[in-house]
Amino acid sequence: MSGQRLTILLCDDHLVVRSGLRALLGTQKDLEVVAEAGSGAAALVLAEQHRPDVVVMDLGMGAGMDGIEAIRRMRAARPGQAVIVFTTYDSDADIVRAVDAGAMGYVLKDASPEEIFAAVRGAAVGRPVMSAPVASKLFRQRARPQEALTPREAELLGLLTEGLSNRELSRRLFISEATVKSHLAHIYAKLGVDSRAAAIAAALRREGMR
Numbered sequence: 001m002s003g004q005r006l007t008i009l010l011c012d013d014h015l016v017v018r019s020g021l022r023a024l025l026g027t028q029k030d031l032e033v034v035a036e037a038g039s040g041a042a043a044l045v046l047a048e049q050h051r052p053d054v055v056v057m058d059l060g061m062g063a064g065m066d067g068i069e070a071i072r073r074m075r076a077a078r079p080g081q082a083v084i085v086f087t088t089y090d091s092d093a094d095i096v097r098a099v100d101a102g103a104m105g106y107v108l109k110d111a112s113p114e115e116i117f118a119a120v121r122g123a124a125v126g127r128p129v130m131s132a133p134v135a136s137k138l139f140r141q142r143a144r145p146q147e148a149l150t151p152r153e154a155e156l157l158g159l160l161t162e163g164l165s166n167r168e169l170s171r172r173l174f175i176s177e178a179t180v181k182s183h184l185a186h187i188y189a190k191l192g193v194d195s196r197a198a199a200i201a202a203a204l205r206r207e208g209m210r
Contacts, residue, residue: 005032006124009052011043011070012036012086013062017109021056021086024113031120040065047074047081053124055083057103059094068094068101075102082123086116093150095134105129149190156183157203160196 008025010018010033018036025031034050037043040061047055055074059067067085074081084105085098098106104123107116108131115131122129149157152173159169166184170177188194191202 005030006054006120007032007034007050007052008120009034009043009046009050009055010036011038011040011055011061011067012058013038013060014058017058021116024116025120027113028117031117038062040067040070043070044073044077048077051078053082054120055081056086056120057083059085059087059089059098068097071098071103072101082126084119084123084129086119090134097150106134107131108134149187153183153187153190156180157187157199160200161203 008031010021012018012021015038018038022033022036025033034052035046037046038061041064043055043057043061044065055071057067057071061067061070065073067087071083071085074083081102082104083102084107085103086107086109087094088109090108095106104126105119105128107119107129111119111131115129119129156169156173159172164172166177166180169180173180184196184199187199191199193199193202
């Protein structure tokens, strides 16, 4: 940590949100906002420049790199970087993806000031802090990971049951074969399977087909 005060980088594509959050955090003597980023790319630059104790990241960062990718890259560059998500996005898939990318905490924008302060301070010492609804969803998804598939992954999983090859999947979805393979790898990991056949079986179970 940086002395007696925790340094913070705010990352949100809306200036009014950053301004409000800066003002809120400024009421705490031990918290100091040292920089603000309005895009994922800017967040990476400023994180490297300031090396803050905690990064507060929105998931929707406008055009370009989203918050998930920014978190992933920050953690790759500095594995010890503490990042918490501060967002309106609360879907099961978003929560799991953020945590998998390396987020230490996940707080919704309707959280109380006390929750936000606790999340920042907790992340700084390696203690995950999440809004109650988020924690509940994450627990459920860890118990039933197949529900954490993104819409595109779910669509691809459904097409697998039609017996389509990677090339056919690529043409059907208008994406490259490399992207198909990447999606399949994520699907296998989330379903806890290691083959196409097992993924298809899981897809059939999801639809209640035996």
